[in-house]
Each structure stands twice: as C-alpha cells, then as structure tokens.
Amino acid sequence: MFELENALDEYLSHLRIERGASPRTAEAYRRDLERYLAFLDEQGVGSCDAVTPEIIAAFEKRLAEEGLATTTVRRRISAVRGYHKFLVREGLTASNPAEAVDIPKAADVLPDVLSIEEVGRMLDAYIDERPSGLRDRAILEVLYGCGLRVSEVCGLDLDNLHLDDGFLRVFGKGSKERIVPIAGAADAALRTYLAEGRPTLARGTSQGNGADAQAAVFLNQRGGRLGRQSVFNLVRKAGRAISRYDLHPHTLRHSFATHMLKGGADLRVLQEILGHADMSTLQVYTHLDRTHLHEEYAHAHPRDKM
Template identity: 85%
Template sequence: MFAFENALDEYMSYLRIEQGASPRTVEAYRRDLEGYLAFLDGQGVEDFEDVQRETVTAYEHDLADQQLAVTTVRRRISAVRGYHRFLVRENLTAANPAETVDIPKTAERLPDVLSIEEVGRMLDAYIDERPSGLRDRALLEVLYGCGLRASEICALDMDNLYLDDGFLRVFGKGAKERIVPIAGAADRALRRYLAEGRPTLARKGGGCDLAAAGAVFLNQRGGRLGRQSVFNLVRKAGRAINRYDLHPHTLRHSFATHMLKGGADLRVLQEILGHADMSTLQVYTHLDRTHLHEEYAHAHPRDKM
C-alpha cells in the first residue's frame, strides 16, 4: 500500500498548492481517502492497475451497507474519482476506474431562504449604537446585500473596499478573486461602521495584531473577527424573527433568490456569487419558478374556477 499512500500525500499537496483548497477541505479529503485505501487493503489490492470499476463499486456498496447518509456516500465516491483522476494525470495508472461509477442521487432539497419581509424585519430589529453593534449591523447588511460567504466576509481587508466605485474585491473558494457590487443599505451601514465603530475596536487591539491590522471586521479585542462569531451573530439575529437556527449561508441563498425575483440576469448572479459552474445556480431557478407558479395561481382567473 506504500504506493497508494505516497500518491495520497502528493494528491493532498496538489489540492492545497495547485487547486488552492483550504486546510479543512484537504483534511476532509484525506479522511475520506484513507477510508478508501483501508478498503483496498482489505481487498488485497496492492497496485494501481489492480483497481477496476468493480472494485470501486464494491467500495460504494460497502459504504451503503454501513448505512451512511447518501450525501456522505456521494462525497466519498467523488473523492475517490478525484484521486484516481490525479493518478491518471501523473501517469501512475492508465485509466480512472471510478469515472463511470454511478453516484447515488439525493432527493432535491431546496435551500432555506428568508422572505424579503423577514430580512427587513431582522435588520430593522438590530439597533445597537455601540461600536460592536455598528459592526454587527454592517456585517449582516453586507452578508445579505452582497451574497457573501461567512469565510469571505471574515477575510475582507480594508484594501478590498472600493466603496466610492461601488464594489468589493472578494476572495472566495480556492482564493479565486471576484468583484462584488455594494450599494444601498449595505453601503451605508458599512460606511458608518468604518467611520464610527471600527476605529474604537482597532484601538483596543493596540496595533499588536499585524494579521488583523487590515481586517474590515474586528472583534472586541481588535483582532480579526472569526467565522464562529459570524455564525453566532446570524443565529442571534434570526431569533428576532423566530428563526432559531439561522445560518450565514441562508442569507446568501436569500440574496440569490431575491435577486432573481427582482429580474437579475442569471449570468450576472453567477459572477457575483462566484460560482464556476452555471449548473450550481439551477436550484435558484427552481425557487424562482416556484415563485412564478404561486403568482400565476394567485392571479390567473381560471385558477379560481
């Protein structure tokens, strides 16, 4: 199994360095693939070329026999596919035996979204004139108003702000850069926090945290605000509208849905959200079609007869 394990280390380096995967993503891939290699070892497979499509299918059946969630099985088979694709790329094997293995389908689950009215009530309920309160209001407004991920808003630096030009420079998954428009309530809340809230928080840091010196959103000690703090803030804000398990990604989904309902072009939305694949947005078009059907049912005269 030495060859497999050595190739696994090289694949992890490839994901981290060439693909720009986060340490958390790399660790998740390693855990999944270590389980796969243990399965191969139990099957007596010792060489790359000994892995056939039937071998991977047997692994998939083994995962199913463990009564793992379909999403877990899908993730692990996807990891196996990527690993074998890398082996082919490095000329360590001739073919990818996992490429044609069927991945179990999951039931389509629409993302949870807030209504426009719920977003308004949640944000209007958040009134706190302290520096941390101005920060929290700005953070919520930007999360929703720009459709950012929690990790993206935490990583936002002062030199990523071009407010006079109406945009932010955001670094998403794989450190991919994109330009995101900002206007209206999000722009106003962010400008007020920068003028009246951030300077006070920055002074608490005493300038000792160089890594946080340029961060837009600071914690009470003047350091860079972390993802867990963002999760806690969103959860707290959700309680104002009786949404007790609100997640930052729900605000992102809500932004996308409301943009589509407002007539935004799908390709423009793809660029704003930073999705590499247009198919990722199909769930939002489904939501939009649901909205159209509801409007049709409400307004069409024959529907009432």
C-alpha cells in the first residue's frame, strides 16, 4: 500500500507543477483518490500491479450504492483513470486497469441560463456610482459579456487588458492562456471602473497589499485583489433584483454561451472564447440552441400551425 500512497503524492505534484492545476483542484483530487486508496486497502490490494478492472468496477459500484450523485461518481472514476495513467507513464505498472471501466453516463441536465431580457433587467437595475459599485457593474458586465469564469475575473491583471485592440488575455484552467474579445457594454463598464473607480480603491494598496494588488484589475475596499467569494456574493445580490435567488456566476457564463449561439456564433469560435479543450463540452449548448430553433420553427412554419 505504501507504493500506491507514495505515488499519490507524486501524482498530485504532477498535477500542480506540470498540469498547472489550482490548489483547490489538487485538493479535490487528493480527497477523491484517498477515498479510492482506502477502498483498495479494504480489498487487500497493496501494489499497483494488483489492481484489476474488476476492483475498480467494484469501487464504482460502492460509490453508487452510497447514493452519490452521478456527477460525483464520474469525477471520482475520472480521477482514478488519470491516476493509473500516471502510474503507467512513470513505469510503476505496465497497464491501466481503469481504461476497461466505463464511466457512468452523465444525466442530460441542461445548465440554468438567464433570458436575454433577464440579463438586461439585472444589469439595468445595478446602478451604484461609488467606486465599489462601478467595480461591481464592470464585473457583472465582464462575466456575462466575455463568458469568463470567476477565477479568471479575479485573476485579471492590468497588463492583461488590451481594450484599444478589443481583447483580454485570460488565463484559464491549467493556466492556459487565451484571447477573449471585449466590446460594447462590458468594454464601457470596465473603462469607467478603471478611470473612476479603481484609482480610489487602489489607495489602499500601500497598506501592505504588495505588487499583486497593484497589478490586479479588480480590487476590494482595502486595496487588495478581489476574492472569489466577493464575486459570488455580488452575483447573488444582483440576481435578487430579478427574483433569481442563489444566482451563480457560472450561470452568466452559460447564458453568454447560449445567447451567442442563438445570435449565430460559430461553435468553434465559441469554443476558443470559452477556453474548452474538447468540443464535446459544448454539446449542452447545442442542445439549448436546437430547442430555440424548434421554437422558432413552430412559430414561423405555416404547416406547423395546421
């Protein structure tokens, strides 16, 4: 068992250093794989070569019997697959027994999205001329207008902004860089915040916040880099204005993608903007778009009314 536990530490280091995984992601992998190693210990498995597809299938069955959500089971089996792939790569075992185990099919659940009208009402309702209000309006506009993740918004630095050229340099999952267009209301709100809001908030950067705060686009009241929880709280507050309680920042990203497709955006362009490595990740949005097309067909086609 020592061999497997020791390899786990090496794998987590690999995720952080070579794959650029965030500390939160690496910690999630640790929890999932420690649960897996505990199961192997129950089964009397003490080495990499002793793991079989049947044992991994039994682990998957155990997770399902515990009543875990399908998404959780999928995540844990995916973690197991990645771990065994690493073991093969490092020469600790000859084969990957997890390859022969099917990952449970994800439930066909469509992401929650706002309508275009709801987004307009939410943003129009958010008027606050204080420095923090200008910042919050800019964050909401960028989340929806550019389809960014919370971590990407919080991680924006001033030298990532190329507003005169109409784009942002964004660092997404695994620290992968991509170019994201910005225009219209998002561009205007960000420029207003940078000119009229950020200078006031930045006065606190001399109070020990350091170079990171000086580089950050979005600052808190103390002049430090704004954190994820502050953005979550902001979005919840904005959602209440349109009776969408517990609104999540990712809902704005889903809404961006859906509205772009409805507006005729090319799927591969959208893939680049969102930073998805795999086109299959966008299938859920194409489903939403097909729903919209069917509604338009039903509304417009003369034979459909007969």
